[in-house]
Amino acid sequence: MKELLKKEFTLTAGAVTYLFTAFALMAFIPGYPILVSAFFVCLGIQITFQFAREYNDVLYTVLLPINKKDIVKVRYLFCVCIQMISFLIGTAVVIIRMTLLSDVKVYAENVLLSANLTYLAFVLIIFMLFNIIFIGGFFKTAYYYGKVFVIFAIAAMLTVCVAETLHHIPGLEFLNAVRGDAVFIQAGILGAAAALYVIGTIISMNSSIKKFEKIDL
Numbered sequence: 001m002k003e004l005l006k007k008e009f010t011l012t013a014g015a016v017t018y019l020f021t022a023f024a025l026m027a028f029i030p031g032y033p034i035l036v037s038a039f040f041v042c043l044g045i046q047i048t049f050q051f052a053r054e055y056n057d058v059l060y061t062v063l064l065p066i067n068k069k070d071i072v073k074v075r076y077l078f079c080v081c082i083q084m085i086s087f088l089i090g091t092a093v094v095i096i097r098m099t100l101l102s103d104v105k106v107y108a109e110n111v112l113l114s115a116n117l118t119y120l121a122f123v124l125i126i127f128m129l130f131n132i133i134f135i136g137g138f139f140k141t142a143y144y145y146g147k148v149f150v151i152f153a154i155a156a157m158l159t160v161c162v163a164e165t166l167h168h169i170p171g172l173e174f175l176n177a178v179r180g181d182a183v184f185i186q187a188g189i190l191g192a193a194a195a196l197y198v199i200g201t202i203i204s205m206n207s208s209i210k211k212f213e214k215i216d217l
Contacts (some may be wrong), residue, residue: 001070004061008078014051017082020044024090027097027115030106035113035163038126039156041086042134045079049138049145058142069209072139076205079135083127087120094120098178113164117186118175121193122163128200129155139208142215 021044026037052058061071097115101107113119130152137148167176174182175189 004074017044021086024086027093038123042130121190124193124197128197132204136204
């Protein structure tokens, strides 16, 4: 597993995938739907899947003396690592915006979703959707990915729309707060989103293992 993961990071991954983790810095952009940054991170991962297909990476890896299920596990682990790198960058931005920059006019008067714990929760939800829809869909054939990425893109944009709408509903204004007791409620939401991310990813991975083992490459 260790060597397979090393291959994912050094041979399989496209350089642009690492570059796209920096899209988490979009949380610094005022007056912008910053949740779109999570979609771009997933787009970067999708490019690695594209490179891997063009290089027949799956077929090459299957020919190695390893279990087919390990191929699926390592690909999921790679994707989770990229997502977590981006999430950590985004968390750092959120901390800065909620503390040092909380009173800056362009942020304080922003009508869109603020960089807070609610934002981080929705980032994890989009990552979970990617792992379930895109990665899970890819391993049905271990080759085609275009259709499932379009489905994921639609789901991600709908999630962005929901996130940008909820905090405008009377009684849900706390979702956009950056200080006060509302932050503790947001922390609970973030914890729930983290649990969903872990559970959804594990379920998707186990399902993908079963589907991949049935494929005759």
